[in-house]
Amino acid sequence: THKQNLARLQRKLDRLHPADIAWILETLPLADRLFVWELVRADKDGDILLEVSDAVRASLLETMDHYALKAMALGLDADELADLAPDLPAEVVQAVLAALDQDEQAHVRAAMSYPEGTVGALMDFDLIKVREQVTLGAVLRYLRRFGALPDHTDKLFVVDREERFRGLLTLESLLVNAPERTVSEVMKSRAVVTFRPDDDARAAAQAFERYDLVSVPVVSERDRVIGRLTVDDMVDYIREESEAEILGNVGLREEEDLFAPVIRSVKNRWAWLAVNLITAFVASRVIDLFQDSIGQLVALAALMPIVAGIGGNAGNQTITMIVRAIAMGQVESAALGRLLRKELGVALINGLVWGGVIGVLAGVLYGSPGLGLVMIAAMTLNLLLAATAGVLIPLLRQRFGGDPALGSSVLITALTDSGGFFIFLGLATLLLL
Amino acid sequence: THKQNLARLQRKLDRLHPADIAWILETLPLADRLFVWELVRADKDGDILLEVSDAVRASLLETMDHYALKAMALGLDADELADLAPDLPAEVVQAVLAALDQDEQAHVRAAMSYPEGTVGALMDFDLIKVREQVTLGAVLRYLRRFGALPDHTDKLFVVDREERFRGLLTLESLLVNAPERTVSEVMKSRAVVTFRPDDDARAAAQAFERYDLVSVPVVSERDRVIGRLTVDDMVDYIREESEAEILGNVGLREEEDLFAPVIRSVKNRWAWLAVNLITAFVASRVIDLFQDSIGQLVALAALMPIVAGIGGNAGNQTITMIVRAIAMGQVESAALGRLLRKELGVALINGLVWGGVIGVLAGVLYGSPGLGLVMIAAMTLNLLLAATAGVLIPLLRQRFGGDPALGSSVLITALTDSGGFFIFLGLATLLLL
Numbered sequence: 001t002h003k004q005n006l007a008r009l010q011r012k013l014d015r016l017h018p019a020d021i022a023w024i025l026e027t028l029p030l031a032d033r034l035f036v037w038e039l040v041r042a043d044k045d046g047d048i049l050l051e052v053s054d055a056v057r058a059s060l061l062e063t064m065d066h067y068a069l070k071a072m073a074l075g076l077d078a079d080e081l082a083d084l085a086p087d088l089p090a091e092v093v094q095a096v097l098a099a100l101d102q103d104e105q106a107h108v109r110a111a112m113s114y115p116e117g118t119v120g121a122l123m124d125f126d127l128i129k130v131r132e133q134v135t136l137g138a139v140l141r142y143l144r145r146f147g148a149l150p151d152h153t154d155k156l157f158v159v160d161r162e163e164r165f166r167g168l169l170t171l172e173s174l175l176v177n178a179p180e181r182t183v184s185e186v187m188k189s190r191a192v193v194t195f196r197p198d199d200d201a202r203a204a205a206q207a208f209e210r211y212d213l214v215s216v217p218v219v220s221e222r223d224r225v226i227g228r229l230t231v232d233d234m235v236d237y238i239r240e241e242s243e244a245e246i247l248g249n250v251g252l253r254e255e256e257d258l259f260a261p262v263i264r265s266v267k268n269r270w271a272w273l274a275v276n277l278i279t280a281f282v283a284s285r286v287i288d289l290f291q292d293s294i295g296q297l298v299a300l301a302a303l304m305p306i307v308a309g310i311g312g313n314a315g316n317q318t319i320t321m322i323v324r325a326i327a328m329g330q331v332e333s334a335a336l337g338r339l340l341r342k343e344l345g346v347a348l349i350n351g352l353v354w355g356g357v358i359g360v361l362a363g364v365l366y367g368s369p370g371l372g373l374v375m376i377a378a379m380t381l382n383l384l385l386a387a388t389a390g391v392l393i394p395l396l397r398q399r400f401g402g403d404p405a406l407g408s409s410v411l412i413t414a415l416t417d418s419g420g421f422f423i424f425l426g427l428a429t430l431l432l433l
Numbered sequence: 434t435h436k437q438n439l440a441r442l443q444r445k446l447d448r449l450h451p452a453d454i455a456w457i458l459e460t461l462p463l464a465d466r467l468f469v470w471e472l473v474r475a476d477k478d479g480d481i482l483l484e485v486s487d488a489v490r491a492s493l494l495e496t497m498d499h500y501a502l503k504a505m506a507l508g509l510d511a512d513e514l515a516d517l518a519p520d521l522p523a524e525v526v527q528a529v530l531a532a533l534d535q536d537e538q539a540h541v542r543a544a545m546s547y548p549e550g551t552v553g554a555l556m557d558f559d560l561i562k563v564r565e566q567v568t569l570g571a572v573l574r575y576l577r578r579f580g581a582l583p584d585h586t587d588k589l590f591v592v593d594r595e596e597r598f599r600g601l602l603t604l605e606s607l608l609v610n611a612p613e614r615t616v617s618e619v620m621k622s623r624a625v626v627t628f629r630p631d632d633d634a635r636a637a638a639q640a641f642e643r644y645d646l647v648s649v650p651v652v653s654e655r656d657r658v659i660g661r662l663t664v665d666d667m668v669d670y671i672r673e674e675s676e677a678e679i680l681g682n683v684g685l686r687e688e689e690d691l692f693a694p695v696i697r698s699v700k701n702r703w704a705w706l707a708v709n710l711i712t713a714f715v716a717s718r719v720i721d722l723f724q725d726s727i728g729q730l731v732a733l734a735a736l737m738p739i740v741a742g743i744g745g746n747a748g749n750q751t752i753t754m755i756v757r758a759i760a761m762g763q764v765e766s767a768a769l770g771r772l773l774r775k776e777l778g779v780a781l782i783n784g785l786v787w788g789g790v791i792g793v794l795a796g797v798l799y800g801s802p803g804l805g806l807v808m809i810a811a812m813t814l815n816l817l818l819a820a821t822a823g824v825l826i827p828l829l830r831q832r833f834g835g836d837p838a839l840g841s842s843v844l845i846t847a848l849t850d851s852g853g854f855f856i857f858l859g860l861a862t863l864l865l866l
Contacts, residue, residue, distance in 0.1 A: 313684070
């Protein structure tokens, strides 16, 4: 009956969509995952490998020999092969390329030549091109010869005799217009969205979102249609970008295989911990400067984390907002003055209100009105520092061509921690001791 | 020439896509925004209002009188009207509903009756239905009568005489098959993705991603096709969800109008600051318990933020990973033991390695090997606490039906701050004093 169970499981797997099998493999611990992977029909291997996360993909590829890898890779489209190629042994890639016809080889090489994050790296080559002088009836007969259309075909690409891009023939206009009309009469040639292969993928994703697109032609500098971008790839791209942003916010380099060995997880996370330890160590040295003050008034030690904490929180709110606005193209460094004034206003109100609450509380608790006033002043000043840094850090980085998001949370927290300790302990030393 | 410039600006705006005008309005300070808004052609008002963020939408709606609002609302589709209705004055909504025909009224009421976050709230009603016994040629003739198809039509919905859902006729199969064949011969009726109106929108978005869908029928319990979901709405949904997650991580309730008055921003952000002040205050009371120890050994005050900080960072890494895995449906509470063991392993290694580095450094700096050992022990214990809480908090919340993500970062930081101070100062008091 073990055999029967196996056969039943195998039949179940055969009926599943590759994306569903990929999801199952993600959720399984390593041993179970490889057991299921063995049962999957080989012709689904490629589609599954394209769907799983990098971490899980590595664990699956390790189990395949060169023969299986080659068979799998030969079943892929050019753009899919280009995606997987970096994870495959070089010999396998060479052997597979050699087995392709010239057009396909060119496609794979083209797709691999564009750096990650460009339109070229995401495009596919499933184009249907038509000429402008033919009738819609002729196009309909032409399509019937195909038997199937590429996924996400919502339009055909109209080219002239020199293969230059002329416009778009949507399936809609093909369907609602009389078959006697010609392509040139019904095609869309103005205000057409096209991309170049070296365009930024993020801008392309924004265009898909903004104009509700399904497929867009990718056109070379010499006006040739060389590929197309489809909405399914953009959905994946948007999802991956936001994943990366969320993971990056806490210093995770990549999506982690939940069941990865401990040591791999340690590697994925160590850099962020190291950076944070360095900044915490700096903050610790700042506190150490005020040893004498703390020795005289121990309450300072208890109150100082409050000042540092509120600065970090408010600063992270500001920087998150500014980074997002920059990413959406909503803010230019010209707006600096206006944004700064606004954030400083928010900080001042928060400082006086929340600083006031905590200041009164501290003053009463420790029976020292002076200590309360120092709390209010220190919290307000640290919030002003947080607001200034929260606006300036991302805008300056943008101006100097850096990524405004990268490690911004670490930076601002480091600043508001050390700054908060310095401001609070410094004020207390000056005014109370 | 002011007049000429105005006319030129107006012509430019007339040529722009509503989504582009929406983007421009987002980037402008309030006065400029309203100035441009006045120039926009009234027939674009509705589309623009649907595109802008909630904050900007409110600022634009404030400037429109009831007459303009009614004219705008009458130009919307049922699902769009349902989206905007909560932001419109009740009289306007009533007047617009009264002007619609019965079918449309029913659509608007249906769309408004489904709570946010369900498929019903996102679906539209632009359906093209066909019968299974007709030929493809008849379908082609039927489509030509339309003049235009609804956006994102990649398939038609096949229904029987009682309007029950029978299957899907893709435009592809309509185009590649001979016109003499019947719909029933080429339609897809097995393994078809459909949604119910009360399905979770998040699950629907995952299905769109996983199966690369463009449109999906929404089917009632009695098997009637009542609407459809399209990929453009899913793209917006995925984007909004990830925005909300990123903003929620720092306690921003909603996307903020960059140029909103200070007071509105204060309101958007105050709750998070209040919660953090409370947790910081608790941590401060924990430190206060050890006043005597700090008085005797001031170095403790300088070192304690390091212990608290590394716990918070590591805990946020763990909880981010677990929350994401839960959201992707990759983790069941059954996996608790396994995940916990792994995270504890990671914490132990990080504690011994990083605790060791900082411990040695602290021991040397303060000339006290004992203090170094206490640092190592405290950092390791706080990391183990962080790992345990990072796994347990989201999994327990999921088991008890809560949102695993909500405020998780605040919770874990509160725990590792207070816990870190308590562990470090407690150990130091026991072992060093």
